[in-house]
Amino acid sequence: MKKLQILIFLVLPLFCFAQSTLKLKGKIASEKTPLEWADVLILNQEGKIVDGTTTRQDGSFEINLKSGSYKIGITLLGFADYEKEILLEKDTDLGIIILKANETKLNEVVIQSKKKTIEQKTDRLVYNLENNVTTVGGDALSAINTAPGVVVKNDLITILGKGTSRMMIDGRLIELTGEELNNFLKSISAADIKNIEIISNPPAKYEADGFGGLINIIMKKGVRDSWKNTTTASYDQNKYGIYTLRNNFFYNKNKFRFSASVNGKTGYKNADENLEMYFPDGLSKMTSVTKVKNENLSGKMALDYDLSDRTTIGFQFMNDRNNPDFGSDIRIEKYNLQNELQNVTLNKSATDKGSKNQTYNTHFITKLDSLNRKLSFDTDYFNYSSKFDRDFIANNYTPDMQFVDVNQAGRNISNQDIDNWSFKADMEHPFHTFNLYYGAKVSFTNSVSDVLFYDNISGTPELDPNQSNRFKYTENNQAIYINGDKKINEKWNLQMGLRLENTQTTGFSETLNQENVNNYLKLFPTFYASYKKNENNTFSLNYGKRINRPRFDLLNPFKVYINSNSYSEGNPFLKPSFSDNFELSYSYKEILRTSVFMNVITNGYGVIFTSIPETNTQIVTRENYFKGLNYGLGETYSASFTDWWESENSLYFLGSKTEFTKDFNAMPSNSLQIDFTTNNTFVLGKTTKLQIDFNYSTPFKNGLYKVGYVSSFDIGFKQDLFHKTLQVAFLANDIFNTSYLKDFTSVVNGVKQVYSQNESNRFVRLSVVYNFGNKKINVKERNFGNQEERKRTGS
Numbered sequence: 020m021k022k023l024q025i026l027i028f029l030v031l032p033l034f035c036f037a038q039s040t041l042k043l044k045g046k047i048a049s050e051k052t053p054l055e056w057a058d059v060l061i062l063n064q065e066g067k068i069v070d071g072t073t074t075r076q077d078g079s080f081e082i083n084l085k086s087g088s089y090k091i092g093i094t095l096l097g098f099a100d101y102e103k104e105i106l107l108e109k110d111t112d113l114g115i116i117i118l119k120a121n122e123t124k125l126n127e128v129v130i131q132s133k134k135k136t137i138e139q140k141t142d143r144l145v146y147n148l149e150n151n152v153t154t155v156g157g158d159a160l161s162a163i164n165t166a167p168g169v170v171v172k173n174d175l176i177t178i179l180g181k182g183t184s185r186m187m188i189d190g191r192l193i194e195l196t197g198e199e200l201n202n203f204l205k206s207i208s209a210a211d212i213k214n215i216e217i218i219s220n221p222p223a224k225y226e227a228d229g230f231g232g233l234i235n236i237i238m239k240k241g242v243r244d245s246w247k248n249t250t251t252a253s254y255d256q257n258k259y260g261i262y263t264l265r266n267n268f269f270y271n272k273n274k275f276r277f278s279a280s281v282n283g284k285t286g287y288k289n290a291d292e293n294l295e296m297y298f299p300d301g302l303s304k305m306t307s308v309t310k311v312k313n314e315n316l317s318g319k320m321a322l323d324y325d326l327s328d329r330t331t332i333g334f335q336f337m338n339d340r341n342n343p344d345f346g347s348d349i350r351i352e353k354y355n356l357q358n359e360l361q362n363v364t365l366n367k368s369a370t371d372k373g374s375k376n377q378t379y380n381t382h383f384i385t386k387l388d389s390l391n392r393k394l395s396f397d398t399d400y401f402n403y404s405s406k407f408d409r410d411f412i413a414n415n416y417t418p419d420m421q422f423v424d425v426n427q428a429g430r431n432i433s434n435q436d437i438d439n440w441s442f443k444a445d446m447e448h449p450f451h452t453f454n455l456y457y458g459a460k461v462s463f464t465n466s467v468s469d470v471l472f473y474d475n476i477s478g479t480p481e482l483d484p485n486q487s488n489r490f491k492y493t494e495n496n497q498a499i500y501i502n503g504d505k506k507i508n509e510k511w512n513l514q515m516g517l518r519l520e521n522t523q524t525t526g527f528s529e530t531l532n533q534e535n536v537n538n539y540l541k542l543f544p545t546f547y548a549s550y551k552k553n554e555n556n557t558f559s560l561n562y563g564k565r566i567n568r569p570r571f572d573l574l575n576p577f578k579v580y581i582n583s584n585s586y587s588e589g590n591p592f593l594k595p596s597f598s599d600n601f602e603l604s605y606s607y608k609e610i611l612r613t614s615v616f617m618n619v620i621t622n623g624y625g626v627i628f629t630s631i632p633e634t635n636t637q638i639v640t641r642e643n644y645f646k647g648l649n650y651g652l653g654e655t656y657s658a659s660f661t662d663w664w665e666s667e668n669s670l671y672f673l674g675s676k677t678e679f680t681k682d683f684n685a686m687p688s689n690s691l692q693i694d695f696t697t698n699n700t701f702v703l704g705k706t707t708k709l710q711i712d713f714n715y716s717t718p719f720k721n722g723l724y725k726v727g728y729v730s731s732f733d734i735g736f737k738q739d740l741f742h743k744t745l746q747v748a749f750l751a752n753d754i755f756n757t758s759y760l761k762d763f764t765s766v767v768n769g770v771k772q773v774y775s776q777n778e779s780n781r782f783v784r785l786s787v788v789y790n791f792g793n794k795k796i797n798v799k800e801r802n803f804g805n806q807e808e809r810k811r812t813g814s
Contacts, residue, residue, distance in 0.1 A: 043105075044081040045113030046074075047093060053078030054118060057095040063454075064088055064140070064504075064512065069391055078115075085391070085449050087506055093118065106509070136667055137167060137657055139606045142514065142547050142561060143218040143235075144168070148209065150665065150700055152710035153735035155748035155786055157253075158263075159207035159236060165698065165712070166215050167655055167669050169234065172729070172760060176200070178219055178231045179694055180651035180673045181600070181618055182567075185229035188236045192226055195376070195403075196570060202341045202374075206282045206317035208251055208265045210788060213239045219616070220545065220563040220600050223500045223516025224445070224456055227543040230567045230598045230618065246270040247792030254786075257779040261286030261313050269792075274325035284315040288779040290345075297771040299632050301361070302354040303584075311345040311778075329386040340375040349413075351584070353635075360418040364426050368411035376403040393447040401439040408432050412475075428475040429483075431579065435468040437571065453505035459498065466492040466571045470579060488530040488577035497521045502545070514547040520566070526574050526591045533576065535591040541566060557606045567596040569624065573641050587639040594643050596623045612655040620647045622680075627723065629683060630770035637772070644681040645722055650674050663702040670695050677722035684768045685723060692719035706739040718762070727762030730755070731780070746788040756781040 047057045059080050060071040069089070074080045086107050093101040098118040105111070138145040146166045148154055154162045164171040168179045178184050186193045186200060188207075195203050216235035218225075225233060247269045255261040267280040292307040317340065323333035349366035384395040413426040445458035472486035502516035519542050527534045543566070549559040575589040597620070604614040624643040630636065651673040658666045671694040677687040694716045701709040715730040732755055737748040759777035766772075 040083040041086055041107050042081060042110040043084055043091075043107060043113070044079065044111075046115045047078045047080065047095075047118060048115055049098070049118055049120060054095055054098070057093055057098075057118070060092045060094075062090045062092060064506075085451065087454075135609065135657070136665070137609075137612075137655065139557070139604075139609055139612060140216075142220065142222055143216045144612075146215045146217065148212055148214060151698070152700060152708045152737045152748065153712060153733055153750050153752075154209040154212075155735070155737050155746060155750075155788065157209045157750070157784070157786070158205045159209060159212060160201055160204040162209040162212055163204070163215060163234060163236075166217060166234070167667065167696070168217060168653060168671065170694075170716075171201075172758075176231075176234065178217060178234070179653070179671050180616060180649055181219055181232055182230035182598075182649070184231035185226075185233050186236070187225075187233055189238055190225075190235060192228075192233075202315060202343070203317075203339050203376075205284070206315055206339055207236070208249075208267065208280075208282070210249060210251060211239055211267055211280075213237045220547075220561045220602055221565075222514065222547075223502045223518040223543065223545045224458070226460075226498070227518055227520060227541075227564070227566045228568050230565055230596070230620070232565075232600075245272075245793050247790065249788065249790050251786065251788045253784055255286070255782045255784045257782040258289040259287035259310070259779075261288065276321075276323040278321045279319065281318045282315070284313060286313050287311060288313050290776070290778045292777075293775045295771075295773045296630065296635075296637060298630070298635050299769070300635075301356050302352075302358070303635055304352045304354070305349060307347055307349045309345050309347040312343055314342040314344075316340050331384045333380075333382050333384075335378075335380040335382075337378045338375070340373070342373045344372055345370050362423070363416040363418065363420065364413050365416065366411060366413040366426075368409055370410075371408040372406065374403070374405035376401065391447070391449055395445050397441075397443040399439075399441045399443075401437075401441075403435075403437040405435045406432075407434070425476055430473040430475060430480060432471040432473075433469065433579065435466065435572065437464065437466045439464045453503050455501070455503045457499075457501040459500075460496075461498075462494075462496045464492075464494040464496075464571075466494075468492075468572065468575055470575075470577050484530070486578065488528060488575070490526065490528050490575040490577065492524070492526045492571055492574055494522065494524045494571075496523075504547075510551050512547075512549045512551075514545075516545040518543040518545075522568075526576075528576050528591065531576060533591065535574075537594065539595075541597075555608045559602075559604050559606075561600075561602050563600050565598045565600060567598070567624075569593045569595065569641070584635055585637040585639070590641045593624055593641055594622055596643070597621050610657050612653075614653045616651055616653070618649040620645075620649070623647055625723070627683060627767060628765050628772050628774075629767040630772070632768065632770055642681060642683070644683065645677050645679050645687070647675060647677040647722060665700045667698045668696065673719070675721045679722075685766060687722050688720045688725070689722065690720040691717075692721075693717045706743075708737045710735040710737075714758075723765050723767070725762065725764040726760070727775075729758055729761075731758035744790050746786075748784075748786045748788070750784040750786075752784065753781040 047054045055074055055076050055078065057074040058071065059074065061069050061082060061084060063069050070082055070084060072080050072082055084107055088104065088106050090102060090104050093116065095118060098120055101116060101118055136147055136150050144167065148162055151165055153165060160171060163169055163176060170177050170179060176184050176186065193200060193203065214237050216237060218235060219232040221233045249267045251265040253263045261284060263284045265282045268278065270277045288311050290309040290311055294305040296303040317338060319337045321333065321335040323331055325331050346369045351364040353361045355361050379400045380397060382395065382397045384393065386393050409431040412428040415423040415426045417423060439462060441460060441462035443460040446456065448455040448457065469489040470487055472483045473480040474483050498518060498520045500516065500518040504512065504514040506512050521540045522538065524537045525534065543564045545563040547559065547561040549557065551557045573589050574591050574593055576591045578586045578588045599619045602614055602616040604612065606612045622643050623645040624641060627640050627642055627644065629638050629640065651671055653669065653671045655669045660666065673692040673694065675689045677689055679685065679687055696714045698712045699710065703709055712733040716728060718728045719726055731753045733750065733752050734754065735748065735750045737746060739746055758780045761775040763774040764771065
């Protein structure tokens with residue numbers, strides 16, 4: 020209650036002002052005649068559209084706005100786009116704005132002005148994809164991996180130096196993580212992405228979950244009264260082949276907007292794993308070769324209808340199904356202290372794995388008045404289900420491969436089902452001297468998971484109740500937020516926010532008859548300040564508090580055996596972690612960007628690979644075991660060396676300091692990490708582009724783990740045909756096969772473990788993209804209000 024009183028006290032003064040509007044008008048013309056039906060858009064400092072109109076028959080337009088700084092954008096088919104920043108302090112007439120005709124008239128193509136690859140905003144970095152050749156024919160996951168300061172590795176998406184990041188689409192959180200999140204992102208075509216926002220310290224409007232900030236995918240939008248279809252076909256060749264076919268359809272006529280997409284993928288990829296465990300009586304070495312089916316079918320449908328000029332209602336449905344069955348051959352070799360092979364265990368398994376999720380969204384958006392006050396409501400339902408059925412047998416052999424006996428034979432079956440309802444309301448409330456945003460959200464989550472183990476060593480399956488379990492988990496969350504921003508003068512901008520979240524969780528193991536309840540109320544403040552010294556130099560400072568909630572499956576207390584000497588178990592007593600994030604940045608001409616950042620983590624949790632030396636058993640568990648400090652310095656440099664050579668480069672120096680808060684017979688170690696990336700685009704003609712990318716990250720130590728180096732060398736080529744209605748692209752990814760996880764090392768309980776994993780990062784891709792329609796699209800993308808809960812369903 021005290022925190023709520025503080026929140027009210029802080030935000031109450033913000034409601035003491037009234038709002039008046041100012042008139043912005045002008046006229047759009049070519050060099051010869053006025054231009055009718057030109058689209059005029061008004062964007063705020065964050066790049067968000069706040070109003071818009073079209074020109075009349077005489078080319079004139081008129082918009083009512085509050086005072087402040089804006090960017091005006093004007094587009095019309097056959098003419099180059101026009102953009103200009105304006106400061107509105109009184110009624111303003113922009114006069115006659117002349118649009119220049121495109122020099123080349125292309126058939127069925129909308130010409131757009133070239134955007135900067137990287138743009139710095141007050142609270143985020145915006146990465147525009149249109150200049151990147153390697154994303155053609157690719158998916159959202161591969162596009163994210165090309166964003167500056169973002170790394171995709173081993174099912175984790177991280178912002179360098181800040182930890183695992185949350186994913187959003189058009190400002191709505193995706194409630195998936197790990198493998199399930201990656202599969203979902205692979206179902207989205209990179210061609211449908213306008214840009215990617217990297218928000219290292221998110222405003223209070225967004226859920227406070229996630230240490231590594233937010234990565235927001237902004238989908239493309241277009242002009243009105245039109246339709247368009249895009250078909251993409253691609254083939255990836257690694258050790259095996261993968262075929263992908265995508266089709267996206269957009270229709271917009273008068274008050275009605277409709278979009279539909281379907282994405283299909285089939286094929287296989289190879290995954291190799293190696294693990295060395297140095298027990299007191301000798302080395303245990305495991306090698307695994309797995310053939311993974313890459314099978315996905317997904318679709319999306321969205322409808323929006325304008326009830327009036329001010330009010331819109333809509334519905335959206337999304338469905339995603341994956342069937343990544345796999346077969347593994349595992350070889351375990353046991354050596355003595357003289358490094359002599361003592362015995363061999365061969366574990367052969369076949370796994371039937373599948374998951375599906377469905378999301379339904381209804382939304383209502385209305386403008387309350389001409390002052391651009393806007394209210395929106397979202398109702399969402401999300402269902403996720405997964406199955407895992409693994410049949411395996413492990414046989415023991417002598418060093419010369421003579422059969423000894425059956426080590427273990429069994430069948431693991433696990434299922435999970437998650438339902439989530441959420442209700443969300445947001446208000447945009449501009450005043451005369453500042454902008455105010457506030458809202459609330461409630462969500463209700465129920466999760467049921469079970470694990471069944473059948474012992475098959477006798478040849479007849481027998482249910483083992485000691486290795487079977489049913490786990491129920493509920494989580495309810497209520498949140499309110501308020502966020503305000505103000506332009507003090509031409510040099511200073513301020514933004515402040517508070518978010519209050521109240522959470523109740525209950526986990527119950529039916530087999531163990533064990534219940535764990537956890538309730539907590541937390542306040543999450545955010546602050547941003549930017550200072551524009553002049554046109555060339557801009558400084559900014561931000562702070563935010565974040566929470567990192569455990570995924571649902573990590574709370575299940577039961578053991579799941581990986582093999583006869585290795586098992587994984589959850590922890591129902593796992594608590595959320597918290598971080599305080601600080602960042603100071605400087606931008607010179609938006610060409611050179613420098614950032615200094617620091618994250619302070621309390622009650623940190625993570626995976627611990629521990630061992631029982633007496634039985635040579637490996638245990639994978641999760642604990643709240645550390646507090647830490649992550650810090651770094653990042654430099655990003657954008658250069659145009661010639662008219663035909665553009666380059667984006669980044670250099671990061673990262674460090675950490677970790678202290679273990681739990682005794683598990685291990686010592687923390689930390690070291691400096693250096694990460695360097697260069698992306699180079701070469702324009703070889705009007706229709707041909709070549710791209711050469713390189714990334715290198717040094718080995719480093721962080722807390723419990725040491726990680727080996729990672730590097731990647733990629734070459735991409737794109738050819739436009741038939742006035743850009745057809746594109747053909749080729750990509751050679753990770754040519755030297757060096758981008759995989761290697762030398763992942765920890766020492767716990769006196770046992771050193773070294774792990775590596777390679778999941779077919781080296782491949783070549785051939786893509787063909789075909790566009791047709793009447794050259795104009797305008798689909799308002801809408802995402803789901805329960806995205807926070809969906810994120811935590813992954814494995």
